[in-house]
Amino acid sequence: MMRVYFWLCLMLLSVSARAELTIEITQGIASSIPISVVPMKWSGAKALPVNLGDIVRSDLERSGHFSVLKPDDMLSHPSQEEDVYFRDWRLLKQEYVVIGEVKLTSADKYQFRYQLFDVFNEREILTQTLTGKVSQFRDIAHRVSDAIYEQLTGIRGAFSTKIAYVTTNSLRTRFNLAIADSDGAREKVVMSSKYSIFSPAWSPDGKRLAYVLLEDTGSKVYVQDLSTGKKQLVSANKGINSAPAFSPDGNKLALVLSKDGNPEIYVVDLATRHWLRVTNHYAIDTEPNWMPDGKHIIFTSGRAGKPQIYRVNIESGYIERLTFEGNYNARARLAQDGRFLVMVHQSAKGEPFHIASMDLTRGLLQILTSDTFLDESPSVSPNGVMVMYAAKYNKRSILAAVSVDGDVKFLVPSKSGDVREPAWGPYLN
Amino acid sequence: MQLNKLFAVSLLSVAIMGCASGGGTEEGTSSTETVVEESQTQAVPESPDVDVVTEEQVQAQAENPLLKQTLVYFGYDRAEIRPEFKDVLNAHAEYLVANPQARIVLEGHCDERGTVEYNLALGERRANIVKRYLIVQGANPRQLESVSFGEERPAMVGSNDSSWAKNRRTEIKYQAR
Numbered sequence: 001m002m003r004v005y006f007w008l009c010l011m012l013l014s015v016s017a018r019a020e021l022t023i024e025i026t027q028g029i030a031s032s033i034p035i036s037v038v039p040m041k042w043s044g045a046k047a048l049p050v051n052l053g054d055i056v057r058s059d060l061e062r063s064g065h066f067s068v069l070k071p072d073d074m075l076s077h078p079s080q081e082e083d084v085y086f087r088d089w090r091l092l093k094q095e096y097v098v099i100g101e102v103k104l105t106s107a108d109k110y111q112f113r114y115q116l117f118d119v120f121n122e123r124e125i126l127t128q129t130l131t132g133k134v135s136q137f138r139d140i141a142h143r144v145s146d147a148i149y150e151q152l153t154g155i156r157g158a159f160s161t162k163i164a165y166v167t168t169n170s171l172r173t174r175f176n177l178a179i180a181d182s183d184g185a186r187e188k189v190v191m192s193s194k195y196s197i198f199s200p201a202w203s204p205d206g207k208r209l210a211y212v213l214l215e216d217t218g219s220k221v222y223v224q225d226l227s228t229g230k231k232q233l234v235s236a237n238k239g240i241n242s243a244p245a246f247s248p249d250g251n252k253l254a255l256v257l258s259k260d261g262n263p264e265i266y267v268v269d270l271a272t273r274h275w276l277r278v279t280n281h282y283a284i285d286t287e288p289n290w291m292p293d294g295k296h297i298i299f300t301s302g303r304a305g306k307p308q309i310y311r312v313n314i315e316s317g318y319i320e321r322l323t324f325e326g327n328y329n330a331r332a333r334l335a336q337d338g339r340f341l342v343m344v345h346q347s348a349k350g351e352p353f354h355i356a357s358m359d360l361t362r363g364l365l366q367i368l369t370s371d372t373f374l375d376e377s378p379s380v381s382p383n384g385v386m387v388m389y390a391a392k393y394n395k396r397s398i399l400a401a402v403s404v405d406g407d408v409k410f411l412v413p414s415k416s417g418d419v420r421e422p423a424w425g426p427y428l429n
Numbered sequence: 430m431q432l433n434k435l436f437a438v439s440l441l442s443v444a445i446m447g448c449a450s451g452g453g454t455e456e457g458t459s460s461t462e463t464v465v466e467e468s469q470t471q472a473v474p475e476s477p478d479v480d481v482v483t484e485e486q487v488q489a490q491a492e493n494p495l496l497k498q499t500l501v502y503f504g505y506d507r508a509e510i511r512p513e514f515k516d517v518l519n520a521h522a523e524y525l526v527a528n529p530q531a532r533i534v535l536e537g538h539c540d541e542r543g544t545v546e547y548n549l550a551l552g553e554r555r556a557n558i559v560k561r562y563l564i565v566q567g568a569n570p571r572q573l574e575s576v577s578f579g580e581e582r583p584a585m586v587g588s589n590d591s592s593w594a595k596n597r598r599t600e601i602k603y604q605a606r
Binding site: 306 | 553
């Protein structure tokens with residue numbers, strides 16, 4: 001397995017907000033695709049505040065599917081097709097080359113044109129022109145990464161998506177719910193509290209976040225509109241109010257209430273406030289997550305003595321156990337249209353907690369992580385490729401990511417304090 | 430008679446926590462100019478994290494030192510009361526029976542292992558098992574509230590067996606009247 005250690009200082013690239021997270025790639029795939037992203041031509045007098053090429057390079061590198069040539073190792077930095085000498089790129093063992101140019105088109109608008117070449121066949125296979133203001137440069141760069149990634153892997157890119165997470169100071173006296181770009185840049189704190197915030201969950205349109213606030217009187221569930229910042233109390237019943245999850249259509253919330261004495265899964269219609277109790281068992285039932293069909297919910301239950309993953313049909317109440325391997329399986333999420341379960345897994349009592357995936361069609365369980373400690377809160381990218389999770393690493397709480405096949409790994413530590421509870425947002429375009 | 434309310438050792442701990450949180454602010458708050466919406470509950474005057482000990486309790490504690498023990502510990506992923514805590518809980522139950530006006534909040538906690546949500550549920554079980562035990566021993570259900578803090582409010586920081594053992598607990602908290 002190829003191991004690359006690669007530090008990216010995203011803070012230097014950030015426009016208005018200091019990025020709280022950094023990224024350290026620890027493992028990429030052995031057969032990664034060699035690609036060169038030539039520094040973009042810019043003829044302006046002043047340097048551009050955001051380096052588009054750097055962002056595209058770090059996106060592709062972080063995906064684990066590409067080995068990206070450093071600009072210093074290139075023989076030339078062409079920006080026009082006629083200046084691309086394919087022999088030179090073949091000499092550098094490059095399979096693909098990206099060139100491009102940024103131009104100012106009006107007072108504050110820029111035009112960005114790029115071309116992707118197949119070096120072996122000596123032909124252009126993708127070209128796009130995007131326009132935007134300086135404040136949109138990061139969005140443009142991630143769009144370019146998405147398009148290149150999809151062109152070369154056949155899988156939709158998820159670089160343009162957002163992540164939500166919770167940061168805490170070491171004394172745990174302040175909790176910030178933040179959202180950031182998928183590379184950790186442009187962090188925005190959307191909610192700050194002296195109380196613990198956890199289980200953030202995105203609405204399918206990416207416009208709202210549900211989360212739990214653990215106040216002195218107990219846990220409560222809120223839904224916050226990200227554009228207005230307004231938060232709405234959804235559930236403050238006696239006992240536990242927790243583990244919110246939006247339905248695929250965004251109209252309902254699955255959550256956990258213990259108002260009748262025991263944690264059970266409920267579904268609430270957010271418009272009508274009609275409540276439906278889904279489970280009824282004296283054991284712990286928690287961590288609901290919707291199947292893509294909107295008719296089934298997977299959840300964690302202690303009904304067999306130890307937590308395992310189950311699936312319930314909301315209408316019929318029919319319950320089926322999904323996991324049998326291991327001492328502790330909890331907090332399952334789905335990847336690739338429900339084909340894979342991704343969850344917290346402990347193989348046997350006393351063994352470490354890691355992230356595992358299970359192919360539901362074949363029943364095969366694979367432990368994905370090994371270098372981190374107390375792995376929890378897995379969240380899957382919308383293209384079903386990567387899992388972001390929280391873990392302990394060098395005595396700190398950090399975020400880390402691993403591909404659903406276990407081949408790609410990177411760490412996302414916070415610059416200061418602890419970071420937990422990642423939630424990967426949906427596609428926004 | 431109101432003056433008889435004694436603020437015990439915990440006042441000191443509040444003072445210490447105050448200093449500590451003051452020192453920690455530079456680390457926790459983040460960095461951006463974006464509007465930070467404060468937690469709704471912050472508008473409400475903060476209830477100080479102080480155990481108010483009544484005169485009756487002080488007397489009762491002098492008569493039965495077991496009442497000073499307000500922590501019940503649990504095994505890993507367990508929510509059963511261990512035999513060694515039964516005398517302590519019996520003493521609290523007797524006190525509740527003798528003092529019908531006394532109120533208790535039972536706070537259930539977990540260690541950091543396992544998932545946040547499963548631990549929130551487990552913490553509730555730890556609070557409720559103590560609640561049920563006290564009711565069986567004669568306490569009135571109206572005297573007892575339970576709340577789970579899951580793994581969110583550890584008594585000891587540190588990812589090791591000794592910290593974890595101290596964090597798997599139910600705290601018995603007498604309420605001010």
